[in-house]
Amino acid sequence: MSKPLPQPNVVTQRFWSSCKDGRFEFQHCKACGHNQFPPRLTCTACHGADLDWLPSSGRGTVYSFTVVHRAPLESFKADVPYVIAIVALEEGVRAMVNLRGVDPKAVAIGMPIEVFFEPTEGEYPLPQARPR
């Protein structure tokens, strides 16, 4: 059994295509200025429908994290212990990633990170993060 892979739909296709080009894009509401992620059809702040896609700098900090010792699926068992983090990007959006290239014991809230793209078994790479 393989890992769950992103299956883009009409709302998220732009995001995943941008990942292939090495960009992490979020939505920006032209009416109220709200930035949001994950992608939606409308703005979660003002419910307007006029949304732009903007690239993130990919820079942010660890907002929270956990070191997983008990994998939920067989396909993740070889990876334990692995780090799941919620990262806060400079543009004010948060995303879930795995933190790579760091000793799990050394991870801390507030740690500066940068997003990078990790190949998967599927068509689209996954945005992940590492210390910067």
Added chain:
Amino acid sequence: MASKAVITGVADTAVGKVDGSTSLGLQAEAAAAAVADAGLSLGDIDGVLCGYSFTEPHLMLSSVVSEFLGIKPSYSIAVQAGGATACAQVMQAAALIEAGICRHVLAVCGDNRLTGMSRDKAVAALSEVGHAQFERPYGISVPSAYALVAQRYMHDYGVTLEHLAGVAVAHRKHAMRNPKAQMRQPITLEDVAKSKPISTPLRLLDCCLISDGGAAVVISAADAARDTRKRGIGVLGTGQMNTHEHIIASPSLTDFGCKQSSRQAFDRAGVTPADIDVAEIYDSFTITLLAELESIGFFARGEAGPAILGGALDLDGQLPCNTHGGLLSYAHSGAAGGMFHVVEAVRQLRGEAEGRQVASPELAFVHGDGGILSAHCSLVLGRN
């Protein structure tokens, strides 16, 4: 204040490892026992609200349950709000009664999550609540999502691993007084600390059980309740708040909708948290209860942990809480897990809690949390 909706019957089945049990069988057993507890017959039930099942899922579970019971309710629907399901069933039942649509509503849940599926399968099934594109590819599980809350909560409010362990120990202490509880051997803070890591900072003993079990309550119109067998317990106030589903979309990792849902329930009942004599609050993980106790306002931020180590949740403490042993030590069988909290609150208010009875409680608070602190439903119950 006299309420229009009163709880007239409660029951739960044996819990833990119940060999030969089925989801439908546990629901039917709990339903029949709750109706008998009320002194009614199944034919008196005109509304059925059921939860959901992992082992026998169905698109129309409440029709399946009614068909199995041999009843023909004039109102029937399944409720799916994760851990908030049981409280949401009671809230919905009270609304149906207040609207004059039903006279006696059966709210029933049950699942054989322990013997009906492997532990691996239960954990995998629960991980499917993660966001398909933006969480599940990262190996998220329900414990990991709560662990993300725990890590941030500890960072912001000085909560320690020992505070979390104290929550587990307090629940085991309650369960040891309850002959029906799944886990009754004593545990220490050290046992929790040494239990195997699941997803840091949560360890095995920070996590709820996986159990078989069913539970049901009957909610009746006050005028129809006069003929029932026992003192009716009033549904004095109800409230809900729903802020997100996935943890990546949560507005906060430390402040949750239980604050607003409990405020609604307290306001509608005309009481304050300080008036509550006994509380039964969703405890899927130690951090769940700690965050709820502080978000609801039973304790100031950062103060629940030290208070719990000092015995605040014990029978004679500041807030006797989860007196049956909770999801951490009594049992957790899906939607029924939350219904055990409702059943225990009613037993406490009726004075039927035997060796774990709180001294003459008048008001109880019950709370359910579904998802990752996503869907919240609160109840204030009282002796009418």
